[in-house]
Amino acid sequence: MSLPTEPIGSIPRPPALLAGIADFETGRIGREALDALYDDAVRDTITRFEALGSPVVTDGEQRKPSFATYPVHGSSELAGDGVVIPFADGHTRTLPSLTTGPFRYATRAEGYLRAAQRHATAPVKQAVIAPSALSLLYPAAGIPGYDREAFLDDLVDEAEADVRGALDAGAHAVQLDFTEGRLSVKLDPSKGILDSFVALNNRVLDRFTPEQRARIGVHTCPGGDQDSTHSLDVDYAELLPSLFALHAGVFYVQLASESEPDRVLATIAAHVRPDQRVFVGVIDPIDPVVETPRQVRDRVLRAAEYIPPERLGTCDDCGFAPFGDDLSTSRETAWAKVRARVEGTELAARELGV
Numbered sequence: 337m338s339l340p341t342e343p344i345g346s347i348p349r350p351p352a353l354l355a356g357i358a359d360f361e362t363g364r365i366g367r368e369a370l371d372a373l374y375d376d377a378v379r380d381t382i383t384r385f386e387a388l389g390s391p392v393v394t395d396g397e398q399r400k401p402s403f404a405t406y407p408v409h410g411s412s413e414l415a416g417d418g419v420v421i422p423f424a425d426g427h428t429r430t431l432p433s434l435t436t437g438p439f440r441y442a443t444r445a446e447g448y449l450r451a452a453q454r455h456a457t458a459p460v461k462q463a464v465i466a467p468s469a470l471s472l473l474y475p476a477a478g479i480p481g482y483d484r485e486a487f488l489d490d491l492v493d494e495a496e497a498d499v500r501g502a503l504d505a506g507a508h509a510v511q512l513d514f515t516e517g518r519l520s521v522k523l524d525p526s527k528g529i530l531d532s533f534v535a536l537n538n539r540v541l542d543r544f545t546p547e548q549r550a551r552i553g554v555h556t557c558p559g560g561d562q563d564s565t566h567s568l569d570v571d572y573a574e575l576l577p578s579l580f581a582l583h584a585g586v587f588y589v590q591l592a593s594e595s596e597p598d599r600v601l602a603t604i605a606a607h608v609r610p611d612q613r614v615f616v617g618v619i620d621p622i623d624p625v626v627e628t629p630r631q632v633r634d635r636v637l638r639a640a641e642y643i644p645p646e647r648l649g650t651c652d653d654c655g656f657a658p659f660g661d662d663l664s665t666s667r668e669t670a671w672a673k674v675r676a677r678v679e680g681t682e683l684a685a686r687e688l689g690v
Contacts, residue, residue, distance in 0.1 A: 339636070339645065339685035340391065341677055342615060344555055344588060345403055345463045345513070346655030347396030348667040353377040357660070374399050379455045386458050388675050389682075392508055394461050395452035403513055403658040404465050407441040407498065408432065408473070419472045421519070425564035429659070433475045437482030439490040445510075446501035459508030463655075466512040466554070467495035467540050468533035488536065495540045503548060511553045511588060512537065514579075515654075518558050518567040521574045534578050541583040553586030553615070554579070558593075560654035563622050563664040568593070572600045580607045587612060590653040592620040592627075592635065601642040614643050617653035618680065619673045621665060626672040632680020637687060645690045650681045 349357075356373040359365040381396035400406045408414060418433035449462045474487050502510045514537070520529040541549060556579055559566035572594070579587065587608070594600050601616075608614055618635040619627055636650055656670040657663075 338690045339681055339688065340615070340649040341681040342392045342461055342509070342588070342649065342651050343385070343390065343394050343396075343674065344511070344617075344652045344655050345394065345397050346400070346657045347381050347394075347398070347670050348657040348663070348665055349398055349660065350377050350380065350667055353398065354663075375451070378452055382452060382455045382458075382460075384671055385674070386456070388671070389678050390674065391458060392461050393452075393456055393458045394463065395448055397448075397463065397655065397658070399448055399451070401660045403463065403655060404469055405432065406443055406445075407465065407470065407494070409443055411442045414473075418475070421559070421566055423559070423561055423564040423566050424568065425562070427562060427564065429561060431472055434473045434479065434487070435475075437479055437487060437490065439473075439487050439494065441494045441498060444498050444501050446498075446505050449502050449505050449507055453506065460506075461509045461511060462502040462507040463511045463513055463555070464495075464498050464502065466514045466516070466533075466537055467491050468514065468536050469516045470495070471533075471536060472516070492536070492539045496543050499540065499544070499552065503544075503551060507551070509551050509553055509586065511555050511586075512584070514554050514556050514582075515559045515566075517556050517579060518570050518572075518575050522567045522570045525574075527574070527578065530575070530578050534581055538581075538583050546585075549583060550585035552584050553588055554582050554584045555588040555654075557590035557617070557654040560622055561659055562662055565593075565622070573603050576600075576603045577607045580604075580609060580612065585612060586615065586649075588615045588651045589617060591617040591639070592653050593617070593622065597635070597638065598642075601639055605642040608643070608647075613647045613649060615649035615651040616643070618650045619652040619677045621652055621654050621656045621670070621673065624665075624669065626669060627676045627680070629676050629680035629683055632676050633683040633687070636681060636684035640684070640688055645688045650677060650684075652677060
């Protein structure tokens, strides 16, 4: 397939793994048994991706407790009273807050990647959390003896190491999840927070060569959790000009769930740089209805009216279960949607002659 297509991240965890996590938390099974269940889930996820003809695979984030906080999972230097993220259906997610410095990752994405590569024959993509999201861990009241600038310096170093470790381990691409970008406009219409997020992420991206940045992408969406979003009501036109100011070579842009895709595509075309590739979302993970390959094809052909096919790709709008406890989408529904994306992208590639 010459028109690239890639998954974004999470696939719903299999029932056996979910039961095993619950058993581990209550002491009914040990770490070795849980690790075996994680490995089975990763193996099955990659096998299913490859059986569907996906040219690029991921581990489906089977081992991540959360796409956003995996770097600090298990850390003893956190409190549970951090930033609260409200979703449209009324539920919330609360981030942890840092209690002391220096800031260090407890888990790096390279470990997830290497575990996935043991089972894959196709190229493996690795998602990481953007440093801008982790900057929200620093408490508003500050930390005595550890000011915010020192924290940000440490965060930049840690985020660079996370990306570099995945690149050096042979990731096909490294994707920075930047769902907080659109949310920041909702929280601060002046875009001061957004500007600070872009500047912080660029501090990390600027540590890589142009060749490396061609393998580093940024994913944007209005958040997805329990079939709800946190910022779909924010006009994309408020985010996209700043998004393409990020010094990345690839962008994964949620689009399937947008009510005015042509207006969004026109905005993308007006701001994307010539050296940047855009993967447009053609699958809506929140919609329980499975797209058909022809629907996907038509979405790709529409996008190709605005973005040259040689700089175009397709993806899902978001992961299907970015938080490990999100059971709103079944594993089988996710696989049916992946199949539609792969087959629909191939149909579009044939019509475009690429």
